[in-house]
Amino acid sequence: METSVTFPGLPAIVPSARHFVRGILADSPRADDMELIAAELISNAICHSPAGEADGEFAVIIRTEPGWARIEVSDSGTGEWHPRPDDTRPDDEYGRGMAIIAALADKFGHDVTATGQTVWAEVGWPTVE
Numbered sequence: 288m289e290t291s292v293t294f295p296g297l298p299a300i301v302p303s304a305r306h307f308v309r310g311i312l313a314d315s316p317r318a319d320d321m322e323l324i325a326a327e328l329i330s331n332a333i334c335h336s337p338a339g340e341a342d343g344e345f346a347v348i349i350r351t352e353p354g355w356a357r358i359e360v361s362d363s364g365t366g367e368w369h370p371r372p373d374d375t376r377p378d379d380e381y382g383r384g385m386a387i388i389a390a391l392a393d394k395f396g397h398d399v400t401a402t403g404q405t406v407w408a409e410v411g412w413p414t415v416e
């Protein structure tokens with residue numbers, strides 16, 4: 288199953304976007320993890336990409352199959368990240384979001400195209416046959 292929604296890039300939209308993710312993945316034992324991952328991906332799109340500028344927007348796509356789910360958050364950013372997540376030092380106040388995603392997700396990545404970028408994360412869970 289695949290569900291896609293485009294949201295305006297306003298900080299106040301984060302709870303709605305999280306709620307959207309939880310609504311789709313409510314039956315998954317990884318719903319809490321995916322909700323946290325979603326919040327970090329979405330706040331990054333709003334804080335660090337053109338999504339957060341006037342009339343900016345970002346898209347959230349959830350793909351899910353039995354035992355597996357993937358979230359993709361896309362914005363029109365160039366894909367150049369300054370700073371990069373691996374520049375974070377232990378006492379920095381910011382730079383935690385991607386580390387949280389790395390800790391919670393089974394796989395995550397960052398794809399760049401001519402028109403924008405997508406940051407994605409996947410989780411899996413055991414299913415009863």
Ligand SMILES: Nc1ncnc2c1ncn2[C@@H]1O[C@H](COP(=O)(O)OP(=O)(O)OP(=O)(O)O)[C@@H](O)[C@H]1O
Nearest residue numbers: 331332335336364368369370372381382383384385
């Ligand atoms: N969608 C994005 N567009 C542009 N840059 C991004 C995006 N996502 C992440 N980045 C870059 O990666 C850096 C690290 O992201 P991360 O979420 O780890 O930290 P942060 O957003 O700076 O702080 P925190 O999430 O702890 O509030 C960001 O500071 C930013 O430079």
Ligand SMILES: [Mg+2]
Nearest residue numbers: 330331384385
């Ligand atoms: Mg962040």
